[in-house]
Amino acid sequence: MLDQHGRHVFAELIDSLNNQQLKLITYEITKDLSNFITLIFDIHGSNSIKKVIRALRRSHLISFVTNNLCAAFYLIMTNRTGSYVVSECLNHLRAEDNNLLYEAAIACCLDLAMDHEGSIALIRVINTIQGLQRYRLLDILSRNAVFLSQDPEGNYVIQKVISLNNPLFTQKVxxxxxxxxxxxSLQKGGSHIVEKCLDTEWKSWIIESFLSSTNTLLHVAKDEFGNYVIQKALKVTRQSGSPLYHKLLSRLKPHLRILQSGYGRNVFNLITGGQPVKKV
Incomplete structure (x- = not known):
């Protein structure tokens, strides 16, 4: 299973087994958790395990595999090669066979969200989880939106939640x-979240936050990441004909000279079309 050439022999073997032989093979590769993890962390071994998963997808024997995956779930999901073995289950097994895997994902979703490989794997879970388990997972993630939005990895998970366009969780975020x-807005990942929020029906909450202080608005407009947020705010309010567009303009226009340099120039160009401010 771990050998570059031997794994092809193993795949042929799996295709030729009867149920009793398949049971013996399944027991052999799952009886020791540490050996099982060694298999799924290896590129050839993981492909071999995926072959077994496909062979067992309508057999009660699949529980030997899923139980092992649950036993070391966080460790596996934060390993790129290992996480794709879990995805193989989520994509090809019956809902009842994946139940424990989804429960494991819900239990450690916040830890996964803050890990690079874990956050990517968690987004794949979000793509497949359904029903009450989907509600529970999204509820936990959305309730923790404040700190996840400011996490280098967690912000991608919150972006995913918003992109689902589920009014319940989008509004909560x-x-x-x-x-x-x-x-x-002043953070790389966070600014993308704010831009996504500006595409929702609750955009006024964001814009009112910026309008609370002219100095705050200008600070965001001149920021490396914040300037994109202000551009987005101007665009969405103009397109929707919102009176907030004119409120934003009335706050920004008296300070166009300040915005002419640095990152603020992007906002300046959007407002003026790139034309320099005339001296009074």
Missing amino acids: CQLLIGHYVTI
């Missing part, structure tokens, strides 16, 4: 971030 929009 947008509401919890009130009071934090300015802070996260």
Whole structure:
């Protein structure tokens, strides 16, 4: 299973086994958790395990594999090669066979969200989880939107939650971030979240946060990441014909000279079409 050439022999073997032989093979590769983990962390071994999963997808024997995956779930999900073995189960097994895997994902979703490989694997879980388990997972993630939005990896998970366009969880995220929009607009990942929130029906909450202080608005507009947020705010309010567009303009126009240099120039160009401010 671990050998570059031997894994092809193993695949042929799996295709030729009867149920009793398949049971013996399954027991052999799952009886020791540490050996099992060694297999799924190896590129050839993981392909061999995926072959076994496909062979067992309608057999009760699959529980030997899924139980092992649950026993070391966080460790496996934070390993790129290992996480794809879990994805093989989520994509090809019956819902009842994946139940424990989803429960494991829900239990450690916040830890996964803050790990690079774990966050990528968690987004794949979000793509497949359904029903009450989906609700529970998204509820936990959205309730923790404030700190996840400011995490280098967690922000991608919150972006995913918003992109699902589920009004219940999108509203929860947008509401919890009130009071934090300015802070996260100045962060690389957080600014993408704010831009996504500006595409929702709760965009006014974000814009009102910026309008609370002219100095705050200018600070965000001149920031490396924040300037994209202000551009987005101007675009969405103009397209929707919102009176907030004119409020934003009235706050920004008296300070166009300040915006002419640095990152603020992007906002300046959007407002003026790139034309320099005339001296009074």
